[in-house]
Amino acid sequence: MDVLDILLSVSFWVATVRIATPLIFGTLGELICERAGVLNLGIEGIMTVGAMVGWITVYQGTDLWTGVAMAAVGGAVFGLIHGILTCPLALSQHVTGLGVTLLGASFSYYSFRLLLPEVSTPPGIDPFQPIAVPLLSEIPIIGPAVFEQTALTYLAFVSILLVAFVLYATPIGLAVRMVGENPQAAEALGINVHAVRVGAVMAGSAFMAIGGCFLTLSAFNAFYINMIQGRGWICIALVIFASWRPGKALLAALLFAGIDAFQLRLQQQIGAYLPYQFFLMLPYAISIIALMLVSRRAAYPKALMVPYIAGER
Numbered sequence: 001m002d003v004l005d006i007l008l009s010v011s012f013w014v015a016t017v018r019i020a021t022p023l024i025f026g027t028l029g030e031l032i033c034e035r036a037g038v039l040n041l042g043i044e045g046i047m048t049v050g051a052m053v054g055w056i057t058v059y060q061g062t063d064l065w066t067g068v069a070m071a072a073v074g075g076a077v078f079g080l081i082h083g084i085l086t087c088p089l090a091l092s093q094h095v096t097g098l099g100v101t102l103l104g105a106s107f108s109y110y111s112f113r114l115l116l117p118e119v120s121t122p123p124g125i126d127p128f129q130p131i132a133v134p135l136l137s138e139i140p141i142i143g144p145a146v147f148e149q150t151a152l153t154y155l156a157f158v159s160i161l162l163v164a165f166v167l168y169a170t171p172i173g174l175a176v177r178m179v180g181e182n183p184q185a186a187e188a189l190g191i192n193v194h195a196v197r198v199g200a201v202m203a204g205s206a207f208m209a210i211g212g213c214f215l216t217l218s219a220f221n222a223f224y225i226n227m228i229q230g231r232g233w234i235c236i237a238l239v240i241f242a243s244w245r246p247g248k249a250l251l252a253a254l255l256f257a258g259i260d261a262f263q264l265r266l267q268q269q270i271g272a273y274l275p276y277q278f279f280l281m282l283p284y285a286i287s288i289i290a291l292m293l294v295s296r297r298a299a300y301p302k303a304l305m306v307p308y309i310a311g312e313r
Contacts, residue, residue, distance in 0.1 A: 006265045013145035017153060018219060020257035024156040025211030026235035027242065027249040028163050029204035034239055035167065036200035037180040037303040041097025042082050043208050044232030045104025049074045050209025052108035055216035055223040056115060058125045067217055068152070068210060075209025076202040078104050083198035090307035109225055122222035128152055150218045159207065164246040176200050180301035183308040193308050208232070237291050243298045259283040
């Protein structure tokens with residue numbers, strides 16, 4: 001199988017969309033936070049919390065959608081912690097985010113061991129199953145790739161439209177963008193800057209957690225230590241690559257996922273000639289290069305990472 005055969009294979013595009021799904025949720029979540037002026041470096045830990053909470057909820061006997069909802073709630077709680085520390089208390093967004101990542105990951109691993117102390121192999125659950133959309137799933141290549149996915153993948157695509165609509169066509173979205181661009185002007189219009197920012201961080205963190213629970217409730221059927229594997233950090237880079245726009249976030253996630261799916265198949269072809277670490281680094285190396293090319297032209301929110309103190313000019 002040569003490069004063209006890989007790119008034209010149905011399995012490649014199915015894998016690309018599947019790999020992109022948690023990145024879409026995570027990138028959307030980070031985008032919402034940064035649009036409000038808050039850098040959320042807690043994304044890695046929040047995705048871990050979502051993965052663990054969603055899985056353990058379903059493992060305890062509830063349905064899958066309850067697991068998704070509980071994962072979102074868990075993410076929102078950690079978003080509330082991050083939001084309060086960085087907005088009203090004006091602490092460093094970098095330090096707080098790293099602290100939330102450590103707290104979220106440690107909380108997840110500790111809770112997992114506390115609830116299942118004697119388990120050496122994580123028990124499985126019945127995850128979401130692919131749902132074929134009638135007629136559309138029969139389209140060559142595109143059909144199986146896009147229209148034979150699980151419900152959470154469809155939710156990711158709907159979320160792109162929902163976030164874009166809220167940000168650009170509603171008063172709430174206008175308030176979020178305003179506090180991320182000019183919080184002083186927002187305050188002059190009677191907008192509670194801290195409340196909007198904390199709310200945006202909570203909403204964004206809920207999306208991040210759903211991205212994490214996709215891994216345990218859809219891509220796999222169990223929770224594993226270190227299963228997020230840096231996806232949160234990639235989402236932060238994808239927000240910049242997408243120029244803080246939801247539509248471009250989808251393209252950015254698909255691009256990274258496509259490169260990742262491609263390197264897995266490329267290993268099978270020439271893995272005997274090159275170390276496997278070379279293939280593993282390809283998605284990240286290409287992402288860094290793309291980020292360097294795009295970031296200089298990116299119009300970032302002007303108040304991003306700038307602490308806001310009410311009444312101060």
